[in-house]
Amino acid sequence: MREGAQEPPPSPWGAARGRDEQRRVKREAVLRTAAQLFNEKGYLASTLDEVAERLNVSKPTLYYYVDSKDAILFECVRTGLAMLQAAIQGVDAQGGRAIDKLTAAMRQYAQIVTMDFGMCVIRVGEDPLPAEARQKLRRMKAGLDHEFRELIRQCIAEESIAPCDPKLAAFTLAGALSWIGRWYRPDGGLSPSDIADQTIQLLFTGLQGRPTVQPRRKS
Amino acid sequence: MREGAQEPPPSPWGAARGRDEQRRVKREAVLRTAAQLFNEKGYLASTLDEVAERLNVSKPTLYYYVDSKDAILFECVRTGLAMLQAAIQGVDAQGGRAIDKLTAAMRQYAQIVTMDFGMCVIRVGEDPLPAEARQKLRRMKAGLDHEFRELIRQCIAEESIAPCDPKLAAFTLAGALSWIGRWYRPDGGLSPSDIADQTIQLLFTGLQGRPTVQPRRKS
Numbered sequence: 063m064r065e066g067a068q069e070p071p072p073s074p075w076g077a078a079r080g081r082d083e084q085r086r087v088k089r090e091a092v093l094r095t096a097a098q099l100f101n102e103k104g105y106l107a108s109t110l111d112e113v114a115e116r117l118n119v120s121k122p123t124l125y126y127y128v129d130s131k132d133a134i135l136f137e138c139v140r141t142g143l144a145m146l147q148a149a150i151q152g153v154d155a156q157g158g159r160a161i162d163k164l165t166a167a168m169r170q171y172a173q174i175v176t177m178d179f180g181m182c183v184i185r186v187g188e189d190p191l192p193a194e195a196r197q198k199l200r201r202m203k204a205g206l207d208h209e210f211r212e213l214i215r216q217c218i219a220e221e222s223i224a225p226c227d228p229k230l231a232a233f234t235l236a237g238a239l240s241w242i243g244r245w246y247r248p249d250g251g252l253s254p255s256d257i258a259d260q261t262i263q264l265l266f267t268g269l270q271g272r273p274t275v276q277p278r279r280k281s
Numbered sequence: 282m283r284e285g286a287q288e289p290p291p292s293p294w295g296a297a298r299g300r301d302e303q304r305r306v307k308r309e310a311v312l313r314t315a316a317q318l319f320n321e322k323g324y325l326a327s328t329l330d331e332v333a334e335r336l337n338v339s340k341p342t343l344y345y346y347v348d349s350k351d352a353i354l355f356e357c358v359r360t361g362l363a364m365l366q367a368a369i370q371g372v373d374a375q376g377g378r379a380i381d382k383l384t385a386a387m388r389q390y391a392q393i394v395t396m397d398f399g400m401c402v403i404r405v406g407e408d409p410l411p412a413e414a415r416q417k418l419r420r421m422k423a424g425l426d427h428e429f430r431e432l433i434r435q436c437i438a439e440e441s442i443a444p445c446d447p448k449l450a451a452f453t454l455a456g457a458l459s460w461i462g463r464w465y466r467p468d469g470g471l472s473p474s475d476i477a478d479q480t481i482q483l484l485f486t487g488l489q490g491r492p493t494v495q496p497r498r499k500s
Contacts, residue, residue, distance in 0.1 A: 223488040230476065231483060239292030240457070245452050
């Protein structure tokens with residue numbers, strides 16, 4: 063899947079793009095560069111001077127696109143959460159068996175947390191932000207959690223997974239999948255897709271199980 | 282298990298305690314109070330004034346026991362990691378089957394992250410700290426990860442779990458168990474022990490599995 067799938071990709075028309083579109087693309091570049099920096103160094107240790115430096119622009123130029131470091135973090139985390147939301151709502155809209163929806167949602171979740179904005183949700187999150195911003199982002203997180211619990215309930219109802227506490231199962235899945243955003247390194251040997259497949263297999267069949275649903279792909 | 286099991290509990294001798302022991306107990310109270318505050322409000326939003334207020338002492342009094350807010354966080358996270366380390370090394374020293382050691386280590390891990398210092402490892406962690414402190418704590422985390430991988434390797438060798446990538450399996454377990462420290466609320470209806478049992482069962486038998494190793498206790 064493509065990062066930022068919930069928005070149209072940068073236009074290929076170069077200089078012919080409208081002013082709004084150019085501004086949107088540049089703002090996205092500022093946010094993405096900041097997310098990468100936050101993910102690498104942590105939020106506190108990152109400065110807007112470094113963001114500007116990486117983009118080869120002056121710091122005042124940044125302020126044409128964003129208001130503050132806090133506003134950047136809010137937007138990075140919000141975008142990551144919106145991607146996760148779009149993923150789970152997208153699979154839900156496709157219809158079909160709940161187990162297939164759950165599997166597809168888990169696969170997308172695992173891959174989104176290896177991308178800049180999704181990783182920022184996991185590595186930085188809303189904690190450094192003022193109370194109001196924190197609350198908005200936490201409501202989005204609660205919504206995601208709710209969607210996972212609902213899919214798990216549907217899987218239990220259709221008997222494609224064993225009866226369990228949907229709350230606890232949703233947290234177990236979210237924990238294992240979110241952790242990928244903490245440890246994933248692009249040079250770590252496993253692709254996001256392989257990591258997703260193997261983690262999902264482990265969660266479905268358990269440490270003691272044998273592969274039944276998610277055959278492991280050759281890496 | 283008792284929190285701070287790696288250290289002797291506060292002495293019951295009251296005023297008869299030696300000066301060093303009194304100092305140790307008071308320092309521990311400062312650290313624990315700070316950990317609770319950090320876990321509730323986040324590190325940035327917490328002040329030493331609030332720590333002092335909760336302890337009914339003046340802020341200058343705090344400095345008799347700790348050097349700075351950063352030093353407090355370092356010590357809280359270090360203590361939490363030391364508890365996790367002691368737990369996994371303790372079960373390893375007991376001998377027996379690797380699967381029993383792994384299960385015991387997972388159960389202790391799940392419970393420690395619901396306690397003040399263990400929760401601080403998960404909710405705050407080393408990110409707000411200067412580079413040197415971060416590195417020390419990350420080395421401790423890497424050590425823990427190594428111990429989990431080693432236990433998983435032993436389980437595969439004794440054929441008590443299915444063959445898998447020990448690195449990926451260790452991350453999956455650590456993610457699911459660490460997440461408990463994020464969502465656990467003392468008033469949430471499930472005890473740490475119940476949460477540990479159910480999460481471990483889910484990780485061993487998978488969403489599709491049937492209980493074979495960890496019978497779920499009545500809550």
